[in-house]
Amino acid sequence: MSSIRLAVQKSGRLKEESLHLLKSAGIKISNGKDRLRVKSSNFPIEIYFLRNSDIPQYLEDNVVDIAIIGQNTLIEKSLSYKEIIPLGFSKCRLSLAFPNAVSFDNISDLNGKNIATSYPNTLRQFLATHEIQADIHLISGSVEIAPNIGLSDAICDLVSTGSTLFKNGLYEVMTILESEACLAKSVRITDERQAILDKLIFRIEAVLRAKNAKYILLNAPNSAIDDIANILPVLKSPTILPLAEEGWSSLHSVILEDRFWEIIDQLKGAGAEDILIIPIEKMVL
Numbered sequence: 001m002s003s004i005r006l007a008v009q010k011s012g013r014l015k016e017e018s019l020h021l022l023k024s025a026g027i028k029i030s031n032g033k034d035r036l037r038v039k040s041s042n043f044p045i046e047i048y049f050l051r052n053s054d055i056p057q058y059l060e061d062n063v064v065d066i067a068i069i070g071q072n073t074l075i076e077k078s079l080s081y082k083e084i085i086p087l088g089f090s091k092c093r094l095s096l097a098f099p100n101a102v103s104f105d106n107i108s109d110l111n112g113k114n115i116a117t118s119y120p121n122t123l124r125q126f127l128a129t130h131e132i133q134a135d136i137h138l139i140s141g142s143v144e145i146a147p148n149i150g151l152s153d154a155i156c157d158l159v160s161t162g163s164t165l166f167k168n169g170l171y172e173v174m175t176i177l178e179s180e181a182c183l184a185k186s187v188r189i190t191d192e193r194q195a196i197l198d199k200l201i202f203r204i205e206a207v208l209r210a211k212n213a214k215y216i217l218l219n220a221p222n223s224a225i226d227d228i229a230n231i232l233p234v235l236k237s238p239t240i241l242p243l244a245e246e247g248w249s250s251l252h253s254v255i256l257e258d259r260f261w262e263i264i265d266q267l268k269g270a271g272a273e274d275i276l277i278i279p280i281e282k283m284v285l
């Protein structure tokens with residue numbers, strides 16, 4: 001039986017979370033140190049550990065069927081691939097930044113600038129779309145020092161917290177691309193491997209859904225149940241169980257964690273008590 005070939009980073013920011021995601025999806029991978037290829041013992045998948053910047057080409061050449069990779073890397077290489085699902089980690093943005101001493105009012109201030117970047121294709125496309133005439137200075141690493149050493153007037157680089165820019169006396173003037181890790185596939189995947197991929201996507205979606213969802217249990221007087229059920233966003237409808245104490249019930253449901261803080265006051269105001277929030281491991285709909 002064939003297996004699907006998945007590329008993940010050999011080393012770097014995405015590696016740990018990529019392997020964690022596979023583990024959460026129930027895929028066992030032996031910790032074969034320094035091995036380029038590892039087969040799972042319980043799922044038809046073979047993991048290829050590759051250099052981040054090489055992954056788009058391996059997808060294009062169909063040496064691997066799928067990859068976990070930053071959207072920014074795929075877009076910069078602009079080869080053929082299909083993005084399947086964003087994975088919610090390694091979030092960052094490709095931004096333009098100026099030295100603190102240089103002011104920025106609007107996009108036309110980029111005209112005539114010399115901009116250092118490791119993302120020449122994405123930047124070129126952006127400049128062309130906005131009809132800006134600027135020079136691109138290609139640098140492969142530590143782009144943020146370029147203005148300080150007189151190499152460029154501005155930079156275009158990946159930012160997540162902004163602390164690297166801050167430390168180098170730069171400030172963000174515009175974001176040109178938002179990015180996160182995603183699962184991407186080769187456009188030449190075979191039908192047999194696509195069937196395996198469908199099973200993998202099913203598992204990954206269950207893991208991702210559960211990440212932001214929490215199980216909520218609360219007690220309420222029966223008279224408050226209708227109001228509370230209206231406040232709680234639910235999968236179908238909440239489970240309502242009678243408590244031993246007459247006139248009281250327990251409500252069970254699932255909510256998105258980021259909505260919990262928004263609705264907690266409403267729940268309490270409607271009469272909810274003893275609210276418990278519990279993590280969910282997998283969520284299959």
Ligand code: AMP
Binds near residue numbers: 013
């Ligand atoms: P690495 O191989 O460690 O250089 O990983 C680079 C990838 O990590 C980038 O292509 C992005 O998709 C992602 N990433 C997330 N945040 C950042 C950041 N602040 N700087 C650089 N890369 C980032």
